[in-house]
Amino acid sequence: MTDAWMTDATTPQELEHTLDAATGAFEQWSRRRPADRAPVLRAVASALEAAAPKLVVIADEETSLGQDRLRGEMVRTVFQLRLFAQVVTEGEYLRATIDPADPSWPMGPRPDLRRMLEPLGPVVVFAASNFPFAFSVAGGDTASALAAGCPVVVKAHSGHPRLSAATAEVVHGALRSAGAPEGLFDVVFGTEAGRAALTDPRVKAGAFTGSTEAGRALFDLAASRPEPIPFFGELGSVNPVFVTKAAAERRGPAIVSEFVGSFTLGAGQFCTKPGILLVPASAGLVDLLPEAVPSTPFTLLNERIRASYAGAVRELRDTAGVRVLVSGTPTAADPSPTVLRTTSAELLRDPEALVREVFGPATLVVEYAEESELLEVARVIDGQLTATVQGEDDDTIAAELIRLLAAKAGRVLWNQWPTGVSVTHAQQHGGPYPATTAPATTSVGTEAISRFLRPVAYQNVPQHLLPPALRDENPLGIPQRVS
Amino acid sequence: MTDAWMTDATTPQELEHTLDAATGAFEQWSRRRPADRAPVLRAVASALEAAAPKLVVIADEETSLGQDRLRGEMVRTVFQLRLFAQVVTEGEYLRATIDPADPSWPMGPRPDLRRMLEPLGPVVVFAASNFPFAFSVAGGDTASALAAGCPVVVKAHSGHPRLSAATAEVVHGALRSAGAPEGLFDVVFGTEAGRAALTDPRVKAGAFTGSTEAGRALFDLAASRPEPIPFFGELGSVNPVFVTKAAAERRGPAIVSEFVGSFTLGAGQFCTKPGILLVPASAGLVDLLPEAVPSTPFTLLNERIRASYAGAVRELRDTAGVRVLVSGTPTAADPSPTVLRTTSAELLRDPEALVREVFGPATLVVEYAEESELLEVARVIDGQLTATVQGEDDDTIAAELIRLLAAKAGRVLWNQWPTGVSVTHAQQHGGPYPATTAPATTSVGTEAISRFLRPVAYQNVPQHLLPPALRDENPLGIPQRVS
CATH class of the missing domain: 3.40.309.10 (Aldehyde Dehydrogenase; Chain A, domain 2)
Structure with missing residues (x-):
């Protein structure tokens, strides 16, 4: 059981500290080899698994969803973290692409060009009411953003504040033991803290699951920043x-x-x-x-x-x-x-x-x-x-x-039914507005990681200065598409 | 030489006709097998090549860029169209992903799930002043959107109206002879027509190359629609x-x-x-x-x-x-x-x-x-x-x-120089704001096609009802990622 004060609205000073720490963590975490992020994700999964009996009780008290359903949701949550650990280990998600120099390229001599996906920066995740585990503090958005190399600031949902604090405590403990950088993950409480985080220049993306009304308001905030940022809102659907x-x-x-x-x-x-x-x-x-x-x-x-x-x-x-x-x-x-x-x-x-x-x-x-x-x-x-x-x-x-x-x-x-969304490689949980604010992306499945990445090309960069994913010797052993 | 009246500002009635025709063309063009779009792209390339001597003269009159440079830009423009013809023929861009049903999937039995990328719908392309061929009427945005399966409405740049009309005439002729659906492509003139097209509910994406000021204004329009749409703006950079x-x-x-x-x-x-x-x-x-x-x-x-x-x-x-x-x-x-x-x-x-x-x-x-x-x-x-x-x-x-x-x-x-952007697989022409409004995308290179696509998953759909790209027998002969 967590003390009530831990779920009080986050103050501007606390948020400043959280965002500052997330920015510091980004430099370390984004540079860690993707496969080396996997043990950290697995540590969070195991810690949640161990804490499940306690967390499920709090979750049921706050959401009335029933312990059976909540235990099932925890299985999914833990599975997601482990699946993203596998994704970063395999490295296909980096989409490493290599065009060696080609003097006979038809539009003129082609330089050596190599592209891969790199993390965006700190991400703010708005937790959902209806999935207190799987789309909340340590849910799919958090798992995929951490896997991508991005620090995460979760705006806890007001529907389950004690669970949010208790889950955060478990995640914090696991991250610390696994050697994650300080500031990689934090939870903030209160509408104002969420809005302030989303409009802060240090934050580079937002992810949200909830109502069309709330999601659209946040999308508008993200789009109207001096530097607009991508906002991945999963809103409403009639199915x-x-x-x-x-x-x-x-x-x-x-x-x-x-x-x-x-x-x-x-x-x-x-x-x-x-x-x-x-x-x-x-x-x-x-x-x-x-x-x-x-x-x-x-x-x-x-x-x-x-x-x-x-x-x-x-x-x-x-x-x-x-x-x-x-x-x-x-x-x-x-x-x-x-x-x-x-x-x-x-x-x-x-x-x-x-x-x-x-x-x-x-x-x-x-x-x-x-x-x-x-x-x-x-x-x-x-x-x-x-x-x-x-x-x-x-x-x-x-x-x-x-x-x-x-x-x-x-x-x-x-001839099947839409409820029960499996977490797989081919899953697509998205769709044109108003289903989502970003129809080219998914919030469920392994492709969810790509929301928090952007491509960078390296031209004529010598082997020893290239990211390992793009080197000829392929030290990460990942799939490389070579022209 | 094209008559001046052809470059008058497009009237609301003319725009209505253009958007209506584009919507009709979408149903046909989006359903055409990707490889069958290739001959159409190649026909446009060949027609431009044949018209190059005439077009280069008009372009030089309107832009003062010099015939040598403009001839080189035409080579690039024609190459882009042919490269996208190759991309849709190879089919890797569809990212066909197949998860067969798996009763032992750790989070619970997995249904048969298959995902691929599908075209967004009609796209409005805002042409650039400084690339009258390669980022204009039949430039990279147009080529990649058409290749993706999307009709294109180009808002001509006011800096080269006669060239825009002349190029459009060549493109229209090539599309007609190659059997493209009526309404697949059109050019409109005038700021108001561009804004009206971007805010029309039938348009599903915008692409732009130009100044930060103009690009941001259009981005804001796209984001504030009742249905916000992706806006791929390539704005400014100090390099x-x-x-x-x-x-x-x-x-x-x-x-x-x-x-x-x-x-x-x-x-x-x-x-x-x-x-x-x-x-x-x-x-x-x-x-x-x-x-x-x-x-x-x-x-x-x-x-x-x-x-x-x-x-x-x-x-x-x-x-x-x-x-x-x-x-x-x-x-x-x-x-x-x-x-x-x-x-x-x-x-x-x-x-x-x-x-x-x-x-x-x-x-x-x-x-x-x-x-x-x-x-x-x-x-x-x-x-x-x-x-x-x-x-x-x-x-x-x-x-x-x-x-x-x-x-x-x-x-x-x-140890190379940023001017002269090669069109390749690994090219990335994008970057965080204000370089672009969509840092996860590129406007140059084969990946530019993905801007105009969104993923769709098919769950438990029988073979004969699946898009050919996702069938077990793989009739398109494209790369499929099978779990």
């Missing part, structure tokens, strides 16, 4: 699911049951929660929902989320063309899952009003008459983290639907 | 050159002569012009300069550039601690090369006043006493496209100097 007629006919009950599991998972508090399910009016799937949806109340993360959930559900429910299908039996404090219904004709009439994220256990079922309406909906939706098709192999509409959805979403799924 | 004591002693006259060649090349109108030369006070290099600098006047690109050059030289000359070393014999219309001098102590006292880009044939020679001052200067400069060291292999300061410069510049050179 529509398109059920074809054939799929509804052949697998209707299974689709409904899996859908309910997905939209109520973690009380619907995932950025990948399916918020729209498009089903053929003819197949009667809507009639299966009232029975399939649990009527038990869910405890949401905190009072603010409860209030904004209630408001968002009310607003969507009161929109023209929307009716209530399932309202459950909420308690005074806790809502139960809500399913609203409408038609694709209504949605196409006013997509802005109907295609909206509701954070929490609510979803909108949209009935369509003709499958061609699925294509029309795919054309009108805006940027999404995910889009899912429940279809059959012989669906003639599937190819076109998938092409249209790929133009709108970071990840397109077939 | 400092650091001469060590040993190099000055052993190669002083050669360094001076090469430096003069570099800063006066193209009348100093390159974004990579070396604007600062740091030399040891003891070596007497400053005394060699008056004789080495040509006193003949240079004709600058246009009246606006002449005026801003004169103003910038005056301002720098009148800064405390700055003296005139070479002022040449300018005519009423045309300046001759100007060399100003100061000391590293003055520079370190007020880097903001002294480290400033002057577009045109002017440079600032900075004398230092101790080599350690080179490190101090490297620490205070802001983002640069390039930084150069003239050194000797046994210079003890070189390693640290290069590491510091790599943190500030996109390209670090050793």
Whole structure:
């Protein structure tokens, strides 16, 4: 248990010290051979693993997410740190590229040019409320930024301050024992400290997971600095699911049951929660929902989320063309899952009003008459983290639907569900705005490291002055692309 | 010769037609197999090559850059188009990554996940004044965006309107004969049309080469849209050159002569012009300069550039601690090369006043006493496209100097000169702000294509519904990274 004073708002003096230390740490940490950052990442992973029983209890007290789910999230958090340790050891992420001098290069003699990715500088990470481990103090943004060679200043989320302080203590201890430079990592508390860090000239990038409103405000701050910096905001998403007629006919009950599991998972508090399910009016799937949806109340993360959930559900429910299908039996404090219904004709009439994220256990079922309406909906939706098709192999509409959805979403799924985002090499957790502020990047998976890197080319630099990653003898043993 | 009316400011109605056509072209062009875009790029290259004699004459009339230089720039322009044709044929740029399903993945069973890069959508390209071919209508931004699968709307530069119209005519003809979709490419004229295109919701990215002031204004527009879009601005750079004591002693006259060649090349109108030369006070290099600098006047690109050059030289000359070393014999219309001098102590006292880009044939020679001052200067400069060291292999300061410069510049050179940017795989033409607005990207070299792409992951999608680049059988024959 951590004392309350440790989570008081960070003062400007404390922040100054944190940023100054991060700047000092950058010179050391960025120059450390990538593979030598791996033991430090692994030390943090092991320390978190050892502290998990204690941390999970605090996390559950502050978020009500349940110990099982939180233990699972800790597994993911530890895995991410170890995976990035592997990434920096393998070194492919550096994208070392070598063009030896070539006097016969068609546009004129080519000098010796060698390029690799190098770390940006100190990064400020804004922690998320709904992933107190995996997207918080020692989560994916922190892991990938540290792996890249960047110091990290985490702005703790106000929803779990004690956990943030306790996690920071574990991370600090692990870093110290593993010989990381002083100032490599710190946590600050309070909105003002977060804003001040993001606008400080020593900070070179921001990463954020949270609401579109808060994320956009921070993006605007980052972009309007005298020196604008990249801001990797993972914001909101409706994650529509398109059920074809054939799929509804052949697998209707299974689709409904899996859908309910997905939209109520973690009380619907995932950025990948399916918020729209498009089903053929003819197949009667809507009639299966009232029975399939649990009527038990869910405890949401905190009072603010409860209030904004209630408001968002009310607003969507009161929109023209929307009716209530399932309202459950909420308690005074806790809502139960809500399913609203409408038609694709209504949605196409006013997509802005109907295609909206509701954070929490609510979803909108949209009935369509003709499958061609699925294509029309795919054309009108805006940027999404995910889009899912429940279809059959012989669906003639599937190819076109998938092409249209790929133009709108970071990840397109077939006959699976968007919740549960695996951490892998090919994962893409991003998408066009408003899903993210940086559609060319991902916040999950090994590619997340590239957010905190920029390319540097060396021209005609002698071997002994080149970074080891670019030398002919390849002392790091990493993949080099040689022309 | 093109009629004057063709270069009138584009009307809102004309722009609407252009953007509408670009949107329609995107669906076709983005879905074309990458290798099938290659013949179209090659057709544009060949058409430009055939039209070169005519275009070079117009270009020289409008820019005064000289036919030799312009012919060379055309070679580069044609080469870029053909190089991107090769890039899309080889397909490595797609970064196809395949994680087959893995039930024993440590964080829980992994689904089949496959990721590749896909085109963003229509792109607006703001042409540069100083590269009427290579960074203009059919220049590197256009070539890389088309190669990526994105339609292009070029905002012509007001400095060469007739050339822009004539080039566009050649490009249009080539695209038509090669079977490119209608609307894939167009040119618009006028500041208002450029701004309107950049803020139009159908446009998904902007690319720009020009001044920091104009680039920042456009960046701000792009970032403040309801849907912010990436804006790849290549702005300003001073491109400092650091001469060590040993190099000055052993190669002083050669360094001076090469430096003069570099800063006066193209009348100093390159974004990579070396604007600062740091030399040891003891070596007497400053005394060699008056004789080495040509006193003949240079004709600058246009009246606006002449005026801003004169103003910038005056301002720098009148800064405390700055003296005139070479002022040449300018005519009423045309300046001759100007060399100003100061000391590293003055520079370190007020880097903001002294480290400033002057577009045109002017440079600032900075004398230092101790080599350690080179490190101090490297620490205070802001983002640069390039930084150069003239050194000797046994210079003890070189390693640290290069590491510091790599943190500030996109390209670090050793014993060569920053002007003359080769188009290769490992080239990096970028750098931290204010060199660019997007330090993770390059506007020269094959990697420039990635600016116009974003990743999409496909989860559990059957083979026949996957994009060909991600299928097991690999019908495109491209590199696939399989876990």
